[in-house]
Amino acid sequence: MPRREIRQIFTETLEETVREAADIEQFTVAYSKPTTIGSRIAKAAMFEVEGREVSKYLAGEVPDT
Secondary structure, three states: OOHHHHHHHHHHHOHHHHHHHHOOOOOOOOOOOOOOHHHHHOOOOOOOOOOOOHHHHHOOOOOOO
8 A cells, every 4th residue: 555545544534633632743654565575686785984984974073075
């Protein structure tokens, strides 16, 4: 089922009730999908250059270039 349909069903049936009961302004509807053969064989590999890891930027250890 496409996520748009899931969101539409939620909006039409529950959003107003939940919003009022929980006093929440913004909702995030999360769902998962089953693993497919394509997602197994085409998984992207992420890498970081040694010494320039994201955590070092966040800690201020690597100057912006």
